[in-house]
Amino acid sequence: MKTLFDRLQPGLLTILGDSGLLTGADVAQRSDSWTGRDPCQALGVALPRNTAEVAAILRLCHRAGLPVVPQAGKTTLVQGCATRGEELVLSLERMNAIEDCDAVAATMTVQAGVPLQRIQERAEAEGLMFPVDLGARGSCTIGGNIATNAGGIRVIRYGMTRQQVLGLEVVLADGSVLDSMNAMLKNNAGYDLKQLFIGSEGTLGIVTRACLRLQPRPLSEQTAMLAVGSFAALGKLLRRAGELLGGQLSAFEVMWQSHYQLVAVDSGRHAAPLPAHFPYYVLVETLGSDPQRDTELFQQAMERVMEESLAEDAVIAQSRAQRDALWAIREDIPALMLAMNSPLSYDISLPIGHMERYVGELEQALRRTWGEQARLLVFGHLGDGNLHLAISVGEDTPENRAALTELVYRPLQVLNGSISAEHGIGLEKRAYLGYSRNAGEIALMRLLKQTLDPKGILNPGKVLGN
Numbered sequence: 001m002k003t004l005f006d007r008l009q010p011g012l013l014t015i016l017g018d019s020g021l022l023t024g025a026d027v028a029q030r031s032d033s034w035t036g037r038d039p040c041q042a043l044g045v046a047l048p049r050n051t052a053e054v055a056a057i058l059r060l061c062h063r064a065g066l067p068v069v070p071q072a073g074k075t076t077l078v079q080g081c082a083t084r085g086e087e088l089v090l091s092l093e094r095m096n097a098i099e100d101c102d103a104v105a106a107t108m109t110v111q112a113g114v115p116l117q118r119i120q121e122r123a124e125a126e127g128l129m130f131p132v133d134l135g136a137r138g139s140c141t142i143g144g145n146i147a148t149n150a151g152g153i154r155v156i157r158y159g160m161t162r163q164q165v166l167g168l169e170v171v172l173a174d175g176s177v178l179d180s181m182n183a184m185l186k187n188n189a190g191y192d193l194k195q196l197f198i199g200s201e202g203t204l205g206i207v208t209r210a211c212l213r214l215q216p217r218p219l220s221e222q223t224a225m226l227a228v229g230s231f232a233a234l235g236k237l238l239r240r241a242g243e244l245l246g247g248q249l250s251a252f253e254v255m256w257q258s259h260y261q262l263v264a265v266d267s268g269r270h271a272a273p274l275p276a277h278f279p280y281y282v283l284v285e286t287l288g289s290d291p292q293r294d295t296e297l298f299q300q301a302m303e304r305v306m307e308e309s310l311a312e313d314a315v316i317a318q319s320r321a322q323r324d325a326l327w328a329i330r331e332d333i334p335a336l337m338l339a340m341n342s343p344l345s346y347d348i349s350l351p352i353g354h355m356e357r358y359v360g361e362l363e364q365a366l367r368r369t370w371g372e373q374a375r376l377l378v379f380g381h382l383g384d385g386n387l388h389l390a391i392s393v394g395e396d397t398p399e400n401r402a403a404l405t406e407l408v409y410r411p412l413q414v415l416n417g418s419i420s421a422e423h424g425i426g427l428e429k430r431a432y433l434g435y436s437r438n439a440g441e442i443a444l445m446r447l448l449k450q451t452l453d454p455k456g457i458l459n460p461g462k463v464l465g466n
């Protein structure tokens with residue numbers, strides 16, 4: 001018997017041509033994730049070249065009721081582009097043109113499939129900077145960054161992806177095109193519609209183009225790793241660094257001791273820059289415009305925080321290579337995955353004042369439940385109130401996963417924290433959305449989904465469930 005997809009195939013081929021539609025073995029060999037571990041279950045993969053093709057595909061799918069799963073760099077950490085069967089993948093990998101870079105207005109107009117790193121490089125070539133930066137920069141795309149409102153390592157200074165988007169073009173579920181390609185910094189004419197789609201994880205519309213805001217390119221970059229003796233000192237160090245560095249602080253990344261020990265020392269993949277017996281390690285980075293003055297300012301600030309006993313030891317990068325080596329420790333997720341045998345990872349936010357107690361109580365609860373088998377590593381964007389947790393508890397069973405996730409998420413409710421600081425909800429966290437959003441918020445989200453995608457064809461099951 002012919003499936004719905006079989007019946008739509010001729011129409012899709014007419015829109016996309018032979019090279020624009022993958023089926024059969026070409027689909028089976030694809031994966032839904034960056035790890036390559038999750039085989040693509042969809043019936044076909046559409047590879048449109050422009051907005052008109054995206055619109056035509058959605059018109060067809062909307063009429064017939066065929067679900068569409070947007071995929072980009074597939075670096076999602078929440079099964080955001082997982083496929084489950086009778087679905088069409090819509091991949092924007094061929095829509096990868098940088099259309100324009102206006103160095104005077106400091107804006108860039110791009111198609112959604114451009115990799116983040118290419119945007120950063122192009123901005124740099126124009127004497128500018130696109131400040132969103134994260135470990136997956138070489139694989140993730142701007143469309144995926146926008147759809148997830150990605151954060152990353154410079155949020156403390158520049159904000160999340162949302163703050164870098166001036167305008168968007170979005171194809172709605174029924175194939176109509178919303179042209180909201182504003183390029184103005186200020187535009188309060190009515191509702192700011194683009195905000196609806198930023199962070200909506202492909203459930204409200206397909207982002208096809210964007211107008212991005214660029215920043216002046218920094219002329220100096222200072223990086224240090226500091227060893228810190230207590231959590232109280234860590235909080236004070238964050239505040240003091242902000243004061244002493246005159247608005248230049250652009251990253252404040254923390255690793256708990258066990259994380260530093262595993263990645264910097266035990267993995268054998270790095271030369272540990274500091275001894276491994278301190279409770280916390282912080283990567284501090286500034287971006288500035290006057291190399292000589294900034295170097296002096298940074299040096300003085302580091303000396304001051306040592307004098308004030310906010311840091312116990314420190315190493316300042318003297319070259320780009322040394323800077324990259326420090327960051328490589330923080331960004332070495334594969335070392336974690338290997339050593340902990342694919343741990344479960346969590347991306348949470350909570351007020352800094354509650355972090356030490358939260359982590360301590362979680363550690364105790366893990367020991368009580370799983371004894372010595374339990375292992376917890378903590379690191380993250382402390383300056384943004386965002387922690388990443390990597391946890392293994394022995395056997396990876398559905399029961400263990402559910403019990404562990406409860407232990408991690410439940411306390412966040414009382415603390416007004418979030419079960420997703422920056423990775424989104426996807427399939428993985430949808431059952432827990434109510435831990436971070438109240439009934440009124442979820443009801444309005446459902447109303448928006450129903451209004452913009454009445455047949456529920458866009459990324460079904462993600463964020464709100466079915």
Ligand SMILES: Cc1cc2nc3c(=O)[nH]c(=O)nc-3n(C[C@H](O)[C@H](O)[C@H](O)COP(=O)(O)OP(=O)(O)OC[C@H]3O[C@@H](n4cnc5c(N)ncnc54)[C@H](O)[C@@H]3O)c2cc1C
Binds near residue numbers: 070072080092136146
């Ligand atoms: C090593 C590593 C480090 C990471 N570090 C960070 C970090 O520091 N901060 C952070 O926030 N995230 C981080 N991530 C998560 C991930 O990189 C980001 O969420 C990224 O923004 C996803 O982009 P992508 O192109 O890979 O999108 P995908 O993973 O392909 O898709 C992500 C979601 O967006 C939807 N989508 C994709 N394209 C579109 C489109 N054009 N229109 C509508 N919906 C679309 C998909 O359906 C899915 O729901 C990291 C991931 C890895 C693997």
